[in-house]
Amino acid sequence: MPKGKVDPANIPNDGLTTRQRRMLPVTAVNTGDGKGKSTAAFGMALRAWNQGMSIGVFQFVKSAKWRVGEEAVFRKLGELHDETGVGGPVEWHKMGEGWSWSRTKGTEDDHARNALDGWHEVARRLHEETHDFYVLDEFTYPMSWGWVPVEKVAETLRNRPGTQHVVITGRRAPQEIIDVADLVTKMEKIKHPMDQGRKGQKGIEW
């Protein structure tokens, strides 16, 4: 994609300079039934880390075993930052049974409650501008299932202070979230090894 090429006809009448517009927070959504939604989100986080941004990952899934590779690497990158100052700090939180910051561990059956707790924590951090770059992994599901109020999420994202970037992944992104997003990409499956009866593979799937 050519960098810096903007059709003048498309420049918005928002009173902002290009520089100001460049510093706007980005809300990105990776949705669709194909692969690469989370993977691309973590790839974006990699770039943000390299720019020295503070990364906050929140995995809204019961089991996070599919992302152990990314988690391991980002934890190493976080340590690298803490030890040498390169890149940015990294926090990686997963829902599992409750969240790491929560004193009261939820139970396996508390998914709805856990998801809502997770969102409240994210909202708190957005309010306090804790991170520069948030990955809300698989966050579309608790919204679709009614566990987390979509309108509230859209409102919080719309009104968040500063330049905090947020990437949301998962199938069936609610329309309210699409509306508030700047960058929405649909990953569509054209062909998948499992169609040929193949299982997940080390280094590819996890």
Next chain:
Amino acid sequence: MPKGKVDPANIPNDGLTTRQRRMLPVTAVNTGDGKGKSTAAFGMALRAWNQGMSIGVFQFVKSAKWRVGEEAVFRKLGELHDETGVGGPVEWHKMGEGWSWSRTKGTEDDHARNALDGWHEVARRLHEETHDFYVLDEFTYPMSWGWVPVEKVAETLRNRPGTQHVVITGRRAPQEIIDVADLVTKMEKIKHPMDQGRKGQKGIEW
């Protein structure tokens, strides 16, 4: 996606055990007009690195400035491997004006020749099983432009020895490559900040 759930009706009659099938090399293609094609490929490479795989990245673009973030992080990960043994080794090659391994630097106008040289090197490495995981970034373009013979690429990919995974990115993936691939994902643009006259942003686009 549920792990390890394979519809028995879909198990191929190829005489392989699940374990053998799991060790098959994967050919993945990220195509389409949307974002996230390369980003997801580098995310996959991250997982592969974490499994100790040897990573070879080949960028088939004239200017690689859009991937400086990924390159910086992967170079750090490569150093981390060399110093401490965690993860796998990393080689990152970009076309630019000729390739880093090439003694005779090409000129700006030698794109077709440079691209073909790059492919020959990749083919050589596939033959020698140099890496475990290859990212051929933006490789669809030299193929569509006729600079690199698609049939030859498909044949080389189909007959490569061992368990070498290959991920190819770029718009308009040729049908011959789709045919040889196991995993094909199309990234489709639903909404993009540039539609609203916004430029690329630090930590997001580079």
